[in-house]
Amino acid sequence: MVLGKPRVLIVEDDPDLLVVLRVNLASAGLEPILAGDGRTAITRIMSERPEVVVLDVMLPGVDGWQVLEELHALGDPAPVVVCSAKKNPDDIERARRMGAVGYVVKPFDIERLVDVVVEAATAHRAVEEPIAIPVPVPVHELGLDGQALA
Numbered sequence: 001m002v003l004g005k006p007r008v009l010i011v012e013d014d015p016d017l018l019v020v021l022r023v024n025l026a027s028a029g030l031e032p033i034l035a036g037d038g039r040t041a042i043t044r045i046m047s048e049r050p051e052v053v054v055l056d057v058m059l060p061g062v063d064g065w066q067v068l069e070e071l072h073a074l075g076d077p078a079p080v081v082v083c084s085a086k087k088n089p090d091d092i093e094r095a096r097r098m099g100a101v102g103y104v105v106k107p108f109d110i111e112r113l114v115d116v117v118v119e120a121a122t123a124h125r126a127v128e129e130p131i132a133i134p135v136p137v138p139v140h141e142l143g144l145d146g147q148a149l150a
Contacts (some may be wrong), residue, residue, distance in 0.1 A: 004052040005030055005031040006029075006052065007030070007031045007032075007048060007050040007051055007052075007122035008025055008028050008029065008031070008032055008034070008050055008051065008052045008054060008117055008121060009032075009034075009035060009050040009052070009053045009054070009055045010025065010032055010033070010034055011035045011036075011037075011038065011040075011041040011055045011059065011064070011067065012031045012035075012036070012054070012056045012083070013036050013056060013058075013059050013060055014056075018036065020074055020114075021054065022034060024110050024113075024140050025054075025114060025117060028114045029118075030052075030118065032055045032119060033048050033050055037059050037060050037061050038059045038060075038062030038063055038064065041053070041062075041067050042057070042062065042067060042070050043150075045067075045070075045071065045078070047076070049122075051078055052078055052117055052120045052123070053071070053080045053081065054069060054079070054080075054081050054083050054113075055068070055076075055080050055082050055086065056083055056084055056101075057082060057095075057127050057148055058085065058086065059079055063095070063150070064082065064084070065098070068080060068095070068098040068099060068100065069098070069143075071099065071140075072098060076077070077099065079101040079102075079120040080102075080106060081100065081101060081102040081113075081116055081117055081120055081122075082098045082100045082102065082103045083096045083106060083108065084104075084105065085105070085106040086105075101120050102116045102120060104116060105139045107125075119130075121127060
């Protein structure tokens with residue numbers, strides 16, 4: 001079971017936007033983890049196991065497409081919300097085919113992005129956390145005082 005605030009990895013090479021995203025996602029009750037490039041993102045995904053990844057596509061070195069490929073290779077990856085200036089329908093479709101659960105085009109409404117990320121984190125946690133269902137004790141296994149027999 002995951003405890004604490006949902007962790008969100010923000011992968012963005014623009015330091016100013018990284019700060020804006022960090023502050024707003026933290027204000028929404030998430031725990032931001034930061035990566036300024038794709039290689040760092042992959043390392044953080046492996047070590048931190050975030051519930052959601054906010055991923056820019058145009059990154060230095062290892063780009064967002066390569067990060068998505070790596071996530072897909074991991075098997076059961078965290079949901080990814082792509083946040084990119086690329087607004088071509090082919091790019092949006094490519095991200096969807098590669099497993100992204102959302103695509104927000106820059107410049108974006110920060111409240112909309114936060115809503116999308118919180119929704120993804122909530123949905124991911126609902127799937128990841130087991131539901132505790134009490135197991136009934138058969139009556140013949142109860143003692144006279146109503147307690148289960150050892």
